[in-house]
Amino acid sequence: MGWLTKILKGSSQRISKGQYHGKYEDDTIWEGPSSSVDQLADFDREELDRAIALSIAEEEEEEERDEKGKKVVDNESQLDEDELLAKAIQESWNVGSPHRSPSPHSPPPRYNNYGSLLPPYPVHYPSGGHRMCGGCNSEIGHGRYLSCMGAVWHPECFRCHSCSHPISDYEFSMSENRPYHKSCYKDLHHPKCDVCKNFIPTNAAGLIEYRAHPFWHQKYCPGHEQDGTPRCCSCERMEPVDARYLILDDGRKLCLECLDSSIMDTHECQPLYLEIQEFYEGLNMKVEQQIPLLLVERQALNEAMEGEKNGHHHMAETRGLCLSEEQTVSTISRRPRIGGYRITGMFTEPYRLVRQCEVTAILILYGLPRLLTGSILAHEMMHAWLRLKGYPNLSSDVEEGICQVLAHMWLDSEILAGSGSSSISNVTSASTSSSSSSSSLPGSSKKGKRSEFEKKLGDYFKHQIESDTSAAYGDGFREGNKAVLKYGLRSTLDHIRLTGTFPC
Numbered sequence: 001m002g003w004l005t006k007i008l009k010g011s012s013q014r015i016s017k018g019q020y021h022g023k024y025e026d027d028t029i030w031e032g033p034s035s036s037v038d039q040l041a042d043f044d045r046e047e048l049d050r051a052i053a054l055s056i057a058e059e060e061e062e063e064e065r066d067e068k069g070k071k072v073v074d075n076e077s078q079l080d081e082d083e084l085l086a087k088a089i090q091e092s093w094n095v096g097s098p099h100r101s102p103s104p105h106s107p108p109p110r111y112n113n114y115g116s117l118l119p120p121y122p123v124h125y126p127s128g129g130h131r132m133c134g135g136c137n138s139e140i141g142h143g144r145y146l147s148c149m150g151a152v153w154h155p156e157c158f159r160c161h162s163c164s165h166p167i168s169d170y171e172f173s174m175s176e177n178r179p180y181h182k183s184c185y186k187d188l189h190h191p192k193c194d195v196c197k198n199f200i201p202t203n204a205a206g207l208i209e210y211r212a213h214p215f216w217h218q219k220y221c222p223g224h225e226q227d228g229t230p231r232c233c234s235c236e237r238m239e240p241v242d243a244r245y246l247i248l249d250d251g252r253k254l255c256l257e258c259l260d261s262s263i264m265d266t267h268e269c270q271p272l273y274l275e276i277q278e279f280y281e282g283l284n285m286k287v288e289q290q291i292p293l294l295l296v297e298r299q300a301l302n303e304a305m306e307g308e309k310n311g312h313h314h315m316a317e318t319r320g321l322c323l324s325e326e327q328t329v330s331t332i333s334r335r336p337r338i339g340g341y342r343i344t345g346m347f348t349e350p351y352r353l354v355r356q357c358e359v360t361a362i363l364i365l366y367g368l369p370r371l372l373t374g375s376i377l378a379h380e381m382m383h384a385w386l387r388l389k390g391y392p393n394l395s396s397d398v399e400e401g402i403c404q405v406l407a408h409m410w411l412d413s414e415i416l417a418g419s420g421s422s423s424i425s426n427v428t429s430a431s432t433s434s435s436s437s438s439s440s441l442p443g444s445s446k447k448g449k450r451s452e453f454e455k456k457l458g459d460y461f462k463h464q465i466e467s468d469t470s471a472a473y474g475d476g477f478r479e480g481n482k483a484v485l486k487y488g489l490r491s492t493l494d495h496i497r498l499t500g501t502f503p504c
Contacts, residue, residue, distance in 0.1 A: 269377075333347050
């Protein structure tokens, strides 16, 4: 299973784009003595023009500095020179300059349907020097105001795009030209671990690094791979901290969703075994011999594998086995007792295998969901079919590859059927043989209308076969599946019998 590592730049880091720095301060009014026309009579008009030009240049420089970040203008010591000069000129010309209040016709602040601020209006500086708020588009009088994002704002108009509350922090985050509280931005964009539910921490380089399941898209902290966090033995998802799961007697963990369709004993698996036999019969590959099917514990499976002389075993964990030797195997005779989310009692009995043909038994690991159990059984049945039909000793990639093709075909038939193996004609079209119909069997194990999770689980088991990286099971499947799709199943099998290889 190829686990993915994701590295992202942390949204809470200090970055040049989307994050500004600034502060709020009070803007007070400088109260100077009033000037009369007589007092300014000697003021040379040429000097006034020169002063006004100088003031405008300084104001432009100040605006360029403002665009670099979020700051607050503080006029506690003095008014801007341009406003002083304008006031002096107006008074010298005997023109009043009363404080202008926002017009009752000024448009209200702009918000979208979710209460979040829309892009600011263009900021206009009228000839009188009045500043217009980028949020409500009304005049900013004397008092506190902000200068950021290329505009000036009333403090109450500069709002977070997420929570719609005013941003009063010294720093804020930006996304798509929208301002956010740093905490709101983190809630929206910083990934959370699906296991511990916390924000995924940044690494030493300040980057967000996490692991991701290649199929389920589950994200989790890298540390959970070493801290003993349980993983389901079937779907391979990490178990969240608040999730319950079943602990099997051999230490495997089974999530409750996979437990819902699990097969726990030999008797419970027999209806599924009959379905697999009918599937092979529909491919004109009927297995005439009666081969015992036994569900066993992990220890019994490993012991049987050690006593088997033939066969290829390349998987990290063996979950099925086609036996050719005479052995005594401990099989699970009754469904085990479950208490407190643990297996509390196993009912096993010895089963003596007698060699009556090339295959003595098929063993399957207990406790797996129906679809996984069925795909393993379809795989092992193909091993049995090849031996019973006298195929020569094949290389591991050819034998395991064609067995994986049959397991994949059975999963396809189950997914297409929707509620069981009622029809397999769509899946067997690659074969030259006609399909035979099969009706639902009374008492079929875990068969019926499947949940959405079980459908997804079937897709996952197909994904496992398709993406396997091993030479025998992975590369062998891909070569065998390509041959079957091109030439059909029967022609591919005939070519294997003659040459021991897949047709090109």
